[in-house]
Each structure stands twice: as C-alpha cells, then as structure tokens.
Amino acid sequence: MRKSLIITILAILLVSVFAFAVMAETTTIRYFMWDPEFKDLEQELINQFEKENPDIKVEFTALEPSNYWPKISAMASAGELPDVFNMSSGYVDQWARDGLLMNIQDKVDQLPADDYFTKVFSTMRYPDKESSDMYGIPYAWVTTVLYYNKDMFDTAGVEYPSDNWTWEDFRKATQKLTLDENEDGVPEQYGFWWYGRYAHVEPWIYANGGRILNQEKTRIAVDDKAKEAIQFLADLSNKYNVSPPKKDTVGIRQNDMFPLQQTAMWVDGSWNIAHIRNMSQGAFDWGIAKVPAGPSAEPGEYNAYGWPDSIVISKTTSNKDAAWKLVKYLIGKNRPLESYMAGKVPIYKSLANSEEWLEKDKKPQEMDIILELGENMGRTSFTIGWGEWRGYADTGGAGMNGVLDSITNGEMTVEEAITTFTKYGNEVLERYYPEQ
Amino acid sequence: MQYRKFTPWLFLIPTLLGLILFRLGPMLAAGLASFTRWSVFSPPEWIGLGNYIELFNSDVFLLILRNTIIFSLLFVPGVMAVALLLAVLVNNRLKGMTFFRGLFYLPVITSVVSIGVIWSWILSPRFGLLYQLVSKFFNVVRLPSFLGDARYALLTLIVVYIWKMAGYFMILFLAGLQNIPEIYYEAATIDGASIWQKFRHITLPLLSPTTFFILIMSLITSLKTFELTYIMTQGGPNYASSTLIFSIYVNAFKHFRMGYASAMSYILFIMVGVVTYLNFKFKDRWVNYSE
Missing domain, CATH: 3.40.190.10 (Periplasmic binding protein-like II)
Incomplete structure (x- = not known):
C-alpha cells in the first residue's frame, strides 16, 4: 500500500517534471x-x-x-x-x-x-x-492611383487614360469632363478633385521626378520639379476651374466625392478601391490608371508613390x-x-x-x-515629425496640407504657399534634426 | 465611543487618495513634464523653459491663444443671452410649455459627434440643407464656406456651440427665475412698471447669483470645448479654429509632444485661474444674495 503510494507520487512528480520541461521550452x-x-x-x-x-x-x-x-x-x-x-x-x-x-x-x-x-x-x-x-x-x-469614372468618360467622348498620357492630355480631359450646364460658374460635375492631402499631391510630385525634401531628408526643400507639379494642380483649381476649392467640399467626406460621382477623376490611395466598391454599389463603371508621368520626369523613369x-x-x-x-x-x-x-x-x-x-x-x-x-516605388517623404509638418489625418487643416488647401481656395499663390509651408515645416524638422 | 484627532482623517482617506493619485498627482506631473522634451516612448529630457520659450515664439501658438480668447469672449455672453431669453420665454405658464423646455434642452443631451456631423452637412456650401433652402428663394451659386473659410470657421463653431449649450444654461436660469418671489412683480405692477422695467429692476438683480454661477460655468465650458472642433473643422483651415484644448490634444496624442502639450495646459490652467480669481474678486459689485 505504502509502496504503491510512493510509486504513484514518484510517477506524478516525473510526469510533472517533463510537463514543466515542455512548458519551459514554450516561448510566449x-x-x-x-x-x-x-x-x-x-x-x-x-x-x-x-x-x-x-x-x-x-x-x-x-x-x-x-x-x-x-x-x-x-x-x-x-x-x-x-x-x-x-x-x-x-x-x-x-x-x-x-x-x-x-x-x-x-x-x-x-x-x-x-x-x-x-x-x-x-x-x-x-x-x-x-x-x-x-x-x-x-x-x-x-500605392496611389488615378481613379476615373468610365461612364463620364464615355458620355463626354473622352478616351480612357493610357500609360502614355501627358499632363497636357490629362488637363484637356478634365476640361471636357467638367460640366456646368446652368452656367453659374460652379460646375455640377468636376473633371478632377484635389486638395492638400499627401495622397493627392505627392503622387504628382513624384511622377514629375520632384522632391519636397533635401537629399538627407532633414529639411523641406521644394525643387523645381515639385514646384511645377504644385503649379499644375493649382492651375486646375484656379485657372481652369476643373477642380473644386477645398472650402466648397466641407461637409462631404473627401473619399466620397468620387463614389458620389461629383468628380470624374481622383488620385488617392489604392485602398480606396474597397470604399468605392461599397459605396457605389455598381452604380457606375470605373477604372484605375497610373498617375500620368510629368513633363520633367526623366524619360523611362517613373516614380510611383506608395508605402x-x-x-x-x-x-x-x-x-x-x-x-x-x-x-x-x-x-x-x-x-x-x-x-x-x-x-x-x-x-x-x-x-x-x-x-x-x-x-x-x-x-x-x-x-x-x-x-x-x-516595381516603380521608392520615393517617399516620411521623416520624424512627418504627421506634424505634413498635416495628416486629424490635423489635416494644419501644416502643409492646410497651406495647400489655401491654393485651391484661391487664397494663396503657389509661391506663397511653398514659402509658408517650408518655413513651418523646417521649424518642425529643426527640432527633430537639429544638426545641419 | 472616543474620537481621536485622526479619526476624521481615516474617513477622508479614500477621497484624499483619489484626489492625490488621480488629480493632484497628474497635475504636478504635467507641471514637471512641461519643462521636458518627452515623446512618451522615450524618457523625458529636461529642457528648462524651452517649451514655454518655443510657445511664445510660435506664430501658430499665438494664433491659437487668440482664438481661445475670442471663443470665450463671444461664447460666454452669447450663450448667456440666448439661455436667459429662452428661460424667460419658457417661464411663462402656457399650455405645452414643458414640450418647449424639453425641445430647447434636446441639443444638450444629443451626442456632440452627431451634432458635429449634422451641422457640417447643414452648412456645406454646395450640398448642405442651408444651401438647398436658400437657393430655392435666392439666386445664389454657393454659400460662404462657414467651416472651410478661415474668416468664418471659428465664429461658426461658436454659434453651433451656443446652440448646443444654451439649453443647459436655460434650465439653470429657469431655476433661478422660479426662485424669485411673485410678490415683487405684483408690487411693481401696482406701481405701474413696464415689462422691461420689471425685468431690469427685479429679474436681473435677483437672478444675479444664478448669473454669476452660469458665468463661471460657461467660461470654463468655453475653455474646454474640444469635440465640436475635432469633428467639424479639425482646427482648420490653417489653425483658424484651433483652440488651446484642441492643440493640447493634437500635440499630446497625435504628435506625441507631451512636454510641449503640458506647457500649453499649464498656460490654460493659469488663464482659468486668473479669470476665476477676477470673477470672485468682483462679484460683490454686482451679485445680490437676497438673504
């Protein structure tokens, strides 16, 4: 009786030692x-x-x-x-x-x-x-892509965007796609839609081979190609009136403009595909294309923006x-x-x-x-403090985003805007990258 | 049962602990943090007055400070006037008055998020309800962008916030109005006083304790407004509608600049302190406690 008790205890001990050993080998x-x-x-x-x-x-x-x-x-x-x-x-x-x-x-x-x-x-x-x-x-x-409403293209008789579209082709298309039937100066249908958001602006800058940061990515330094891209976008808003001012779109979520058929084209992140599918429920035919390469881009070298x-x-x-x-x-x-x-x-x-x-x-x-x-990706402008100087998400009214919005509203010229966000952005960056 | 000197303190321990751990502690910690550079995930680094110097050298901060002051200066009188008007109106003994009292109170208990979203839509220059209504009668192409235009954004937030909060202060005023004995009005009527004279010489002075309370409350409310800004303008365009509390949130939880945000909250703390002190100092000049 006693012996069997001892054996049982020993057996239990043995088993638990093994169990413990196995447990010990499990990493969490x-x-x-x-x-x-x-x-x-x-x-x-x-x-x-x-x-x-x-x-x-x-x-x-x-x-x-x-x-x-x-x-x-x-x-x-x-x-x-x-x-x-x-x-x-x-x-x-x-x-x-x-x-x-x-x-x-x-x-x-x-x-x-x-x-x-x-x-x-x-x-x-x-x-x-x-x-x-x-x-x-x-x-x-x-990545970021150009969304386009195929039905609107068909109605306006415009060819769908192709790989060798130039910015000039793009602009002409936006003009044909902008409709102001009651001629009150505010189109009922815009050809395109952009504001200061990073996913709206940077794709154009990179597609033109431009940079908004210096080589070391420690200071804002908008180069000529980037400036050309911003000027191109600014003209769409102010000169050609084919993109609405940011202030007119208040009260509507930015990612709803395209699915609600307010605009024929839109550049934003590829994840919006899910949103457009859900929201449009097949109400119209649409497709995606590359953001057209800019006039100053190196031939054969295309920079897509993605992360x-x-x-x-x-x-x-x-x-x-x-x-x-x-x-x-x-x-x-x-x-x-x-x-x-x-x-x-x-x-x-x-x-x-x-x-x-x-x-x-x-x-x-x-x-x-x-x-x-x-396969064409790489360039981004992320730095420490990026969200702060860029004006990202909840702070979209601030930083570079807010300043670029002022261009679409006709409150600032491209020159003024670049000076303003360079100054503010560098104040932020100097904090994070003091040595220079 | 023998009471000792420390007996009451024993009973106070739970409250005191709560106060020290969850109020006083964080307040002191924020005070210390305001002298550091602290990104939350790395240890704080002592920089002395660095944050305060940066604040007062920052155009953005000065604009935000200005916005905060404008907000209070317009919100407080605005909400008090509207609330008093509503209170006087619903103080009449007419049939169905309870319905109106409830109606005016409704915005107070409605979630700020829904209010923000609905108002953003109502005010939308091309898609909103207001535009739809106005364009029926007048030939307008678009409304001014009340939220998207730097000139109007802050003012719009103030108006919507008054709309939301007026009901709350109306109830407080109403309670105050109903405390005023009817006999004064009867006496005044016999003396041939007009409605305005009654209001000016009876209602207002006897209401002053309530008014004082509401002044303090609405001032504090005005300095604490956050949600509407967050939902309707996100402080934009270009900081035009950013107030202190909103910037504290953004710097602390979006940019993870805890030290900087703490410095801002201490400036807010000092502002509230000064205003409250002045209020109490000068209240004897205009507040009548009838008893």
Whole structure:
C-alpha cells in the first residue's frame, strides 16, 4: 500500500517534471496589431502558426489605431513593448532612432528576395533609406492611383487614360469632363478633385521626378520639379476651374466625392478601391490608371508613390528567433487574402499575383496596374515629425496640407504657399534634426 | 465611543487618495513634464523653459491663444443671452410649455459627434440643407464656406456651440427665475412698471447669483470645448479654429509632444485661474444674495 503510494507520487512528480520541461521550452510571443476588423482572420493565422510551431505561444491583441498608438507608446515608455507589433511608415524613423526596434537586416537577408516586393522595403531602413539596415518588414503595401469614372468618360467622348498620357492630355480631359450646364460658374460635375492631402499631391510630385525634401531628408526643400507639379494642380483649381476649392467640399467626406460621382477623376490611395466598391454599389463603371508621368520626369523613369504597412520586433524581446519566426509567417504565403482590404497588396508576390487578389470579376478591371507600380516605388517623404509638418489625418487643416488647401481656395499663390509651408515645416524638422 | 484627532482623517482617506493619485498627482506631473522634451516612448529630457520659450515664439501658438480668447469672449455672453431669453420665454405658464423646455434642452443631451456631423452637412456650401433652402428663394451659386473659410470657421463653431449649450444654461436660469418671489412683480405692477422695467429692476438683480454661477460655468465650458472642433473643422483651415484644448490634444496624442502639450495646459490652467480669481474678486459689485 505504502509502496504503491510512493510509486504513484514518484510517477506524478516525473510526469510533472517533463510537463514543466515542455512548458519551459514554450516561448510566449506577444503580438499587437492595429486592425480589429480582421482580428478573427489574424487569430486563425496565428492558430495555424502555433500548430506548426508547438514550442511558441502567441498572445495576440488587436486595437483600433486611435487606441493602438497611445497604448504602444505607453508600453514603450514602460519598457513593456510587445515582442512583435505593427508599425506605420510615418513613425518608423522616430521609433528606430529611439532605439526601440530590433535591427532585422541579418534575418531579412536570408529571405528569398524574389518572393517579395522588395522595392517598398526601403521605407523600413534607418537612417538612410537606400543603404541602412532594416528595422521592420512590410506585410502589405499600398500605392496611389488615378481613379476615373468610365461612364463620364464615355458620355463626354473622352478616351480612357493610357500609360502614355501627358499632363497636357490629362488637363484637356478634365476640361471636357467638367460640366456646368446652368452656367453659374460652379460646375455640377468636376473633371478632377484635389486638395492638400499627401495622397493627392505627392503622387504628382513624384511622377514629375520632384522632391519636397533635401537629399538627407532633414529639411523641406521644394525643387523645381515639385514646384511645377504644385503649379499644375493649382492651375486646375484656379485657372481652369476643373477642380473644386477645398472650402466648397466641407461637409462631404473627401473619399466620397468620387463614389458620389461629383468628380470624374481622383488620385488617392489604392485602398480606396474597397470604399468605392461599397459605396457605389455598381452604380457606375470605373477604372484605375497610373498617375500620368510629368513633363520633367526623366524619360523611362517613373516614380510611383506608395508605402508599406509593416511588422517590427521590439529591441527588448528575449526571443528574437521565435519573434522572427512569427514575423516571417505573418508576411508569408499563409496569410489569407481576405485579411487585405481591396487595394492593399500582400508583400508576398505569389499571393498578390493570384486570381483571388486580382479579382477580375469586380471593378476595377485594371488591378494589375497596382502590381506594376509596385516595381516603380521608392520615393517617399516620411521623416520624424512627418504627421506634424505634413498635416495628416486629424490635423489635416494644419501644416502643409492646410497651406495647400489655401491654393485651391484661391487664397494663396503657389509661391506663397511653398514659402509658408517650408518655413513651418523646417521649424518642425529643426527640432527633430537639429544638426545641419 | 472616543474620537481621536485622526479619526476624521481615516474617513477622508479614500477621497484624499483619489484626489492625490488621480488629480493632484497628474497635475504636478504635467507641471514637471512641461519643462521636458518627452515623446512618451522615450524618457523625458529636461529642457528648462524651452517649451514655454518655443510657445511664445510660435506664430501658430499665438494664433491659437487668440482664438481661445475670442471663443470665450463671444461664447460666454452669447450663450448667456440666448439661455436667459429662452428661460424667460419658457417661464411663462402656457399650455405645452414643458414640450418647449424639453425641445430647447434636446441639443444638450444629443451626442456632440452627431451634432458635429449634422451641422457640417447643414452648412456645406454646395450640398448642405442651408444651401438647398436658400437657393430655392435666392439666386445664389454657393454659400460662404462657414467651416472651410478661415474668416468664418471659428465664429461658426461658436454659434453651433451656443446652440448646443444654451439649453443647459436655460434650465439653470429657469431655476433661478422660479426662485424669485411673485410678490415683487405684483408690487411693481401696482406701481405701474413696464415689462422691461420689471425685468431690469427685479429679474436681473435677483437672478444675479444664478448669473454669476452660469458665468463661471460657461467660461470654463468655453475653455474646454474640444469635440465640436475635432469633428467639424479639425482646427482648420490653417489653425483658424484651433483652440488651446484642441492643440493640447493634437500635440499630446497625435504628435506625441507631451512636454510641449503640458506647457500649453499649464498656460490654460493659469488663464482659468486668473479669470476665476477676477470673477470672485468682483462679484460683490454686482451679485445680490437676497438673504
């Protein structure tokens, strides 16, 4: 009796020692993500990962961006960053400079480069976007495209935008597409629509080969080509009256102008494809095209504007290998396509090239244009403090955005606007990059 | 049961702890933070008066300060006048008056978000309700852009905010009006006083304690306005409708400049302090406590 009791106890001890040993080998990785909308899909992907890697457990949290950033920042200041988390292109420089992110260049080097859209990797380099090491890796990317309303083009008898459209062709099209039937000076249908938003303006600047920052990206320095692009846009508003002043569009969400058929063309991020589909419900036929190359662009060299959404590893993680394993999985071929909203492109090429991503049965028909643009990408103007000097999202009325709006309202000339936002922008940048 | 000297303090501990941890603590912390450069995710760095110097050298900040003062100067008298007018109107004993009282109070309990969104749409120069109405009767091409034009944006916010808050102060005024004994009016009527004279010489003086309370409340409300700005103009165009509290939010939670934002909130704190002090100092000159 006693003997069997001892044996039982020993057996239990033995088992628990093994169990403990197994437990000890399980590493726990905390992963924070900023898109609760896709929480369930992400969880499925993680479950799959855990099944394939039984020694790694993932603690997964998804937060709205408005909560995500304050939360992550507070965690960083407490030294409690999650091992793996999402990072935007606008913030990566600051985080890398503050030494919060792990340099993962050695890991990235081992990836088969042909499998990924490596052009957008540059955004995650710090400090130099061409040559420095990477502090994160994209899982998806977006670009900016020209949306156009095919029905309006057909009615006006204008040819659809083509790859070799010049800015002159574009402008002539906008004029034909602008309709003011009651001749009150305010068109009922505009040919185009732009305001100071980064996704409206920068595509034109880059398509003209222009820059708004100096080479080191530490000061605002608008070059002639960029100025030419801004002047071109300004003329559309003030000289040709084919784009509404910003102040006239108050009360309507900027991304509703095109789906509500207020305007025949529109340049904005490719993620709006999902929004246009939802909102227009097939009410009209539409397509996408490249933003036309500018007159000063180097022949044969086209700069598309786009940027990635990325995943980073915390510098303080104690499990770099396990964390990288998870990251590699999250950016790889197993990620379900439904976890990308239409117009967001998986970083893994064969996923993007699949029938399911191209969705030929839906509008727009020209999804492959986005993939082509992915090979022409690179130039961005993200810096530390970008949101501040650019005037981004909730602060859209401020910074460079607000000043450019004044051009569309006819309150400022291009010259005045550039002087104003250069001065203000450099005040911001001098704080973050004092040495110069 | 023996009371000792510390007995009351024992009962005060929960309140005191709450006050110290969640009010006084953060306030002092913000005071210290205002002397640092602090991006939240990296440790704060002491820069002395750097933030304050930057603030007063910044054109944007001076504009924001100006906007804040204009906002208060127009909002406070505006909302008090409208609220008093409404209160006097609904103080009449007419049939269905409760309905109107409820109606005027409705904007107060309506979510600011819905109010902001609806008003933005109403005021939209080409798509809004107001334009649709006006263009029926007059030959206008477009309305001025009340929210998109730097000249009107702040004023529009003030008007909408008065519209939203008037009901609240109306209820307070109403309570004050109903506290005024009927006998004064009866006596005045016998003496042949006009409606205006009654209002001027009975209502206003006897209402003054309420008026004083409302003055303080509306001043504080005016300095704290945030949501409408956030929803309707986002401080734009070009900071034309940015007020202190909105900029504090933007700098703290959008640009992660905690030190700078803390400095701004201390300036706001000093402003509120000074105004409240002046109010209390001068209230004896015009506030009558009848008892």
